[in-house]
Amino acid sequence: MDVRAQVSMMFHLDKCIGCHTCSVACKNIWTDRQGTEYMWWNNVETKPGTGYPTKWEDQEKYKGGWEPQGETIKLRVTDKFRGLANIFHQPYLPTIDDYYEPWTYKYSDLFDAPAGDDQPTARPISMVTGENMDINAGPNWDDDLGGSTVYANNDPNFENLNDAEKQALFEIERLVFFYLPRICNHCLNPACVASCPSGALYKRGEDGIVLLDQEVCRAWRFCVSACPYKKSYFNWKTGKSEKCILCFPRLESGQPPACFHSCVGRIRYLGVVLYDADKIEAYASAPKEKLLELQREMILDPHDPAVIAQAEKNGVDFSVIESAQKSPVYRFLKEWGLALPLHAEYRTLPMLFYIPPLLPVLGHVDKKGVYNVDAEEYFTSMDKARIPLQYLADLFAAGDQEQVRSVMEKLLTVRMFKRLEEVDDVDPALVDSLLKKTGLTAESCEEIYRLTSLPTFDERFVIPPMHREYAAELIKGDPYTFKSEAGIGGFKNTPDRGL
Amino acid sequence: MTYDEFLFGAFPYVCLVVAIVATIWRYVTDRFSYSSLSSQFLETRQLFWGSTAWHIGILGVLTAHLVGFLIPQSILWWNMEPVRLYILETTGFVLGLLALVGLFLLIYRRVTSSRIRKVTSLMDTVLFASLLLQVVTGVWTAIFYRWGSSWFSAFATPYLWSILEFRPDVTLVNSLPLMVKIHILNAFFLVSLFPFTRLVHMLSVPIPYIWRPHQIMRWNRRQQIID
Numbered sequence: 001m002d003v004r005a006q007v008s009m010m011f012h013l014d015k016c017i018g019c020h021t022c023s024v025a026c027k028n029i030w031t032d033r034q035g036t037e038y039m040w041w042n043n044v045e046t047k048p049g050t051g052y053p054t055k056w057e058d059q060e061k062y063k064g065g066w067e068p069q070g071e072t073i074k075l076r077v078t079d080k081f082r083g084l085a086n087i088f089h090q091p092y093l094p095t096i097d098d099y100y101e102p103w104t105y106k107y108s109d110l111f112d113a114p115a116g117d118d119q120p121t122a123r124p125i126s127m128v129t130g131e132n133m134d135i136n137a138g139p140n141w142d143d144d145l146g147g148s149t150v151y152a153n154n155d156p157n158f159e160n161l162n163d164a165e166k167q168a169l170f171e172i173e174r175l176v177f178f179y180l181p182r183i184c185n186h187c188l189n190p191a192c193v194a195s196c197p198s199g200a201l202y203k204r205g206e207d208g209i210v211l212l213d214q215e216v217c218r219a220w221r222f223c224v225s226a227c228p229y230k231k232s233y234f235n236w237k238t239g240k241s242e243k244c245i246l247c248f249p250r251l252e253s254g255q256p257p258a259c260f261h262s263c264v265g266r267i268r269y270l271g272v273v274l275y276d277a278d279k280i281e282a283y284a285s286a287p288k289e290k291l292l293e294l295q296r297e298m299i300l301d302p303h304d305p306a307v308i309a310q311a312e313k314n315g316v317d318f319s320v321i322e323s324a325q326k327s328p329v330y331r332f333l334k335e336w337g338l339a340l341p342l343h344a345e346y347r348t349l350p351m352l353f354y355i356p357p358l359l360p361v362l363g364h365v366d367k368k369g370v371y372n373v374d375a376e377e378y379f380t381s382m383d384k385a386r387i388p389l390q391y392l393a394d395l396f397a398a399g400d401q402e403q404v405r406s407v408m409e410k411l412l413t414v415r416m417f418k419r420l421e422e423v424d425d426v427d428p429a430l431v432d433s434l435l436k437k438t439g440l441t442a443e444s445c446e447e448i449y450r451l452t453s454l455p456t457f458d459e460r461f462v463i464p465p466m467h468r469e470y471a472a473e474l475i476k477g478d479p480y481t482f483k484s485e486a487g488i489g490g491f492k493n494t495p496d497r498g499l
Numbered sequence: 500m501t502y503d504e505f506l507f508g509a510f511p512y513v514c515l516v517v518a519i520v521a522t523i524w525r526y527v528t529d530r531f532s533y534s535s536l537s538s539q540f541l542e543t544r545q546l547f548w549g550s551t552a553w554h555i556g557i558l559g560v561l562t563a564h565l566v567g568f569l570i571p572q573s574i575l576w577w578n579m580e581p582v583r584l585y586i587l588e589t590t591g592f593v594l595g596l597l598a599l600v601g602l603f604l605l606i607y608r609r610v611t612s613s614r615i616r617k618v619t620s621l622m623d624t625v626l627f628a629s630l631l632l633q634v635v636t637g638v639w640t641a642i643f644y645r646w647g648s649s650w651f652s653a654f655a656t657p658y659l660w661s662i663l664e665f666r667p668d669v670t671l672v673n674s675l676p677l678m679v680k681i682h683i684l685n686a687f688f689l690v691s692l693f694p695f696t697r698l699v700h701m702l703s704v705p706i707p708y709i710w711r712p713h714q715i716m717r718w719n720r721r722q723q724i725i726d
């Protein structure tokens with residue numbers, strides 16, 4: 001058992017209001033430079049929809065992630081020799097048009113226009129070329145199902161739905177959507193790291209954050225293709241790739257990442273989990289049906305004395321183990337079995353988990369025209385579900401409906417349990433039968449409810465001590481040089497494009 | 500000192516010294532700037548034809564030059580049979596043409612695409628001009644001064660060795676045709692451009708990828724002391 005610590009994340013999708021505050025917080029801090037305008041390390045997309053970059057889930061097109069090969073797995077986009085052969089031109093690289101061409105407006109025209117009969121207009125100009133352009137795509141072009149006939153209809157996750165299910169999704173009375181905020185998953189088996197010919201990407205041993213060393217990157221850009229979530233980006237200006245850094249300078253000073261901190265719906269949770277690194281290869285290579293279960297199994301119980309002993313032996317600091325014991329992610333993922341990874345079938349072992357949305361599944365407009373979320377019907381006839389379970393299963397459970405159904409039932413049980421307690425308009429027998437069916441208890445329902453609806457800042461974000469002081473000690477000379485600094489080193493020169 | 504003595508006896512040393520010193524300097528002081536500066540993200544279709552043809556062509560031709568320089572006997576031996584000489588010359592010529600066509604496409608793309616113009620620096624322009632001159636004079640030589648693979652070892656190889664051994668022998672080259680002379684001089688100029696252009700990406704060829712493990716971990720606390 002090779003116990004390591006990983007800063008892990010969980011998003012509760014029922015709580016996301018699609019406000020994009022997270023994306024803007026991130027952009028303002030990290031990607032407001034030339035060459036990064038088009039990057040959204042955090043983006044929020046509407047599902048069903050094609051997402052950002054367009055159809056990123058279509059791995060026939062982008063070749064992201066791993067695929068099984070005999071007993072083991074291989075990268076879809078490259079292998080050790082193909083990587084070198086394709087280096088002069090990489091066949092599956094997304095181009096800027098797969099994302100969108102960033103633009104601004106020529107505001108000066110508003111001031112400089114001569115007096116006339118018409119209002120002056122500010123024309124859009126490209127932030128790449130500076131020339132006039134027509135805007136025909138953006139990072140959220142299909143927000144809230146805008147242009148659904150073009151976008152939502154082409155969602156790659158419809159592959160396993162039958163025609164009736166697909167049609168039902170787009171009946172106007174049943175039209176339904178939810179938001180999917182996405183950041184880098186800081187995977188345990190990251191395809192981006194494995195694909196980089198220069199070895200520029202790496203996973204930090206102590207906390208599992210996946211970073212890209214720009215001094216080593218030589219713009220071979222395989223990480224962009226290999227990441228199935230398209231969360232590694234190419235900066236066309238500096239000629240280097242960049243990705244989400246999980247705001248490690250903030251984490252190191254005890255603050256949650258900016259997108260977590262600013263989240264309006266308070267959907268985000270962060271905490272350490274301990275995992276068994278010996279199992280990575282075997283579990284990432286497992287048959288598709290087993291992936292979810294095994295990934296969960298890989299996460300170890302931070303209260304188990306054997307795990308603690310082994311963790312300490314491996315150099316995991318005791319303060320980090322203690323933090324793992326309080327991790328909200330661990331509770332949702334392992335204790336309650338409510339959190340699921342996004343597209344486990346890409347086999348990168350993502351460490352960002354989601355609670356799939358219950359409300360869009362249940363909600364419907366009843367005969368009186370009132371929006372209603374009754375529970376009974378849900379259990380009796382699953383086809384009342386507005387979003388086919390298969391759709392959610394393809395997103396969050398590698399296609400396994402039962403996994404999603406189990407989460408849905410638990411969420412519903414908590415709802416009914418609290419409803420009985422607070423409003424008292426549900427049949428107690430129903431709640432009892434739900435508790436029995438899902439294996440939840442009155443206590444766990446209460447705890448889930450509290451951690452879902454009433455958590456404090458410190459309950460949502462259990463940030464482990466990152467112990468940068470130990471790293472500073474490794475540096476010869478005066479450690480006080482680094483006093484009140486987050487991170488060490490950095491750029492000695494400004495990161496300008498090479499000649 | 501005659502012109503020839505300066506151009507073929509001194510200029511190469513200036514270029515070599517500049518190249519070596521500046522490359523090391525750049526690597527030590529500004530590693531960030533080492534990059535292939537890929538522009539595929541902005542335009543991919545034309546780049547496929549241009550970059551692939553260019554690189555296959557130029558790498559083939561460069562390899563042939565290197566073999567002719569290091570083990571000229573092997574080429575002379577191979578060329579003993581006329582059929583084999585024809586095969587070698589044709590291959591070389593095709594690779595040269597491939598490089599030329601690729602380079603044309605790359606230049607066309609740089610000039611016509613407004614996005615690519617945005618990422619074209621002054622040094623790119625100098626580099627492309629110099630590369631074009633080099634490939635054109637090279638292909639010219641192949642067409643008009645036949646069987647270069649054989650006479651290369653009589654003139655170029657000993658001349659290059661004389662440079663490397665610090666006893667420059669200008670007599671070996673001063674009778675060569677003008678186009679060949681330009682080819683030689685521009686080659687040294689390109690060497691001097693090396694550290695000031697994107698050519699440094701040649702030093703980054705990621706061969707270790709073949710044997711390194713897929714996943715990379717960096718530990719803070721398992722590292723040695725850092726200076």
Ligand code: HEM
Nearest residue numbers: 087088535536537538539546550554557558605700701704
């Ligand atoms: C040694 C192996 C080499 C490798 C792995 C390599 C790789 C690359 C790569 C990845 C690019 C970027 C293409 C893109 O825009 O996506 C590039 C561009 C370029 N390479 Fe190489 N290269 C090699 C050798 C050479 C040599 C020997 C030369 C010339 C003497 C050369 C000249 C160029 C030029 C001029 C460009 C710019 C093309 C353009 O964007 O217009 N390369 N190379």
Ligand code: SF4
Nearest residue numbers: 184185187191192227
């Ligand atoms: S989500 Fe993509 S970029 Fe992030 S660690 Fe996983 S493979 Fe790498």
Ligand code: SF4
Nearest residue numbers: 016019020022263265
């Ligand atoms: S800030 Fe929170 S609620 Fe708003 S879109 Fe982002 S994840 Fe959703």
